Amino acid sequence: MRFSPALPLPAILICLFVATGLSLLAASVLPAGFRGAAIAALSLTKAILVVLGFMQLQRENVVLAGALIGYAALICLLAGARIALSGIS
Amino acid sequence: MNVALREGLDTTQPEAGSGIELLLWILIWSELAVFGALLGAFLLLGMLDPAALAAVRGELDLPLAGIATAILVSSGFFAARAASGWQPLGNLIAAALGGLIFCGLKIVAFTHELPALAAMEARLAELYMLIVGFHFAHVLFVAGLLLLVAWRPTPRHIAGVATIWHLIDLVWLLILPVVYLG
Numbered sequence: 001m002r003f004s005p006a007l008p009l010p011a012i013l014i015c016l017f018v019a020t021g022l023s024l025l026a027a028s029v030l031p032a033g034f035r036g037a038a039i040a041a042l043s044l045t046k047a048i049l050v051v052l053g054f055m056q057l058q059r060e061n062v063v064l065a066g067a068l069i070g071y072a073a074l075i076c077l078l079a080g081a082r083i084a085l086s087g088i089s
Numbered sequence: 090m091n092v093a094l095r096e097g098l099d100t101t102q103p104e105a106g107s108g109i110e111l112l113l114w115i116l117i118w119s120e121l122a123v124f125g126a127l128l129g130a131f132l133l134l135g136m137l138d139p140a141a142l143a144a145v146r147g148e149l150d151l152p153l154a155g156i157a158t159a160i161l162v163s164s165g166f167f168a169a170r171a172a173s174g175w176q177p178l179g180n181l182i183a184a185a186l187g188g189l190i191f192c193g194l195k196i197v198a199f200t201h202e203l204p205a206l207a208a209m210e211a212r213l214a215e216l217y218m219l220i221v222g223f224h225f226a227h228v229l230f231v232a233g234l235l236l237l238v239a240w241r242p243t244p245r246h247i248a249g250v251a252t253i254w255h256l257i258d259l260v261w262l263l264i265l266p267v268v269y270l271g
Contacts, residue, residue, distance in 0.1 A: 009169050016162040024155045027270040035271060043266040047259055050162070054169040055255045064114065068259070071121060075128055075263045082132050083271030086139060 012053035019046045033084045040080025047072035113249055117256050120227075124260050127220045128267045134213050141211045146269075148205040149217075150198045154269045157194040158261065160187050161228070165258040168235070172251035174244075181239035181247065184254060188232030195225050217268060224264060227257050 019042045026038040048069055052058055057065040135142040164187025171180035206214040231253055238246045 009166055009173070012169075013163065013166040017159055020155060020158050020162070023265065023270055024151065027151065032271075039266045039270045043262060043270075046162075046262045050165060050255055050259050050262065054165050054258070055252060056169075056173075068121075071125070072259065072263060075125065076266060078129070078132050079263075079266040079271070082136055083266075085136070086142075086271065 007053055009053070012049050015053075016046055016049055019049070032086050036080040036082070036084025036086075039083055040076045043079065044069075044073055044076040047076065110249070113252060117252070120256060120260070124220070124224070124263070127216065127223070128263060131213065131216050131220060131267055134216060138211075138213065141209075141213045144209060145206065145211065145213045145217055146271075148202050148209075149269055150202060151269055153194055153198045154265065157191050157198075158265060160194065161191045161258055161261050164188050164191070165255055168251040168254040171242075171247055177242045177247050178239055181235050181242065181250075184251075185232045185235035185239065188228045188235065188254075188257075192225060192229050192232070195221070195228075220264060220268060224257070224260060227260070231257055 023039055023042045023046075026035055026042065030038055051065055051068045051072070055065075055068075057068065164184040167180040167184040167187060171177040171184065203218065206217060231250065234250050235254065238250045
């Protein structure tokens with residue numbers, strides 16, 4: 001049995017491309033504080049898209065999907081904080 | 090052959106709620122724990138020595154890392170299509186090719202990054218090589234697994250290898266902000 005994803009896979013891929021492009025742009029042009037927040041948010045968005053869009057884990061186990069997203073959120077938050085703090089010296 | 094495979098998959102693919110093996114998830118969380126520890130160490134060392142971090146960043150090829158990211162998420166797309174039952178043979182091969190292209194791009198980046206980083210003799214440079222090299226080895230190994238599964242695909246194996254491939258995607262998406270961006 002084949003199940004259809006909630007979001008079509010090509011749409012998820014395009015969103016991942018856009019988020020990646022925006023991350024690279026943010027890394028190049030934004031000041032440290034905004035850069036940290038933007039990169040953390042965009043990286044977490046990409047992680048959520050992979051877990052919920054590609055893995056479709058939420059259909060199989062909501063707790064595992066939540067745990068993976070929570071793990072990604074923690075690392076993105078720490079990365080964003082480090083980037084933001086790099087502007088304070 | 091693809092039609093035959095599709096037919097075979099359509100009749101034998103397990104229900105979505107049947108679950109992936111516990112052992113696979115233990116492997117996945119072990120990998121995440123290892124990469125999490127390495128990335129945590131990189132963040133910590135970067136906080137303690139901002140000058141070394143800036144020097145390491147100065148040697149990294151960000152545009153190439155961006156292209157490699159696009160290639161890797163594209164290969165994740167093909168793995169997801171295979172796991173959903175769409176032409177598993179072709180999509181698994183496309184996913185593996187994406188992984189191999191990613192490895193090729195990383196080798197190109199390494200050729201000019203590594204000599205400069207090795208000359209630094211900094212802990213952060215060593216950690217960078219460890220993190221990215223470890224991830225590179227994962228991509229190469231699992232791309233081989235994708236080809237192996239494509240050779241004799243079964244729904245269970247496709248689901249397993251696609252899950253591991255998405256884990257590798259996810260780890261790279263976490264490596265990117267910690268190591269390359271900022």
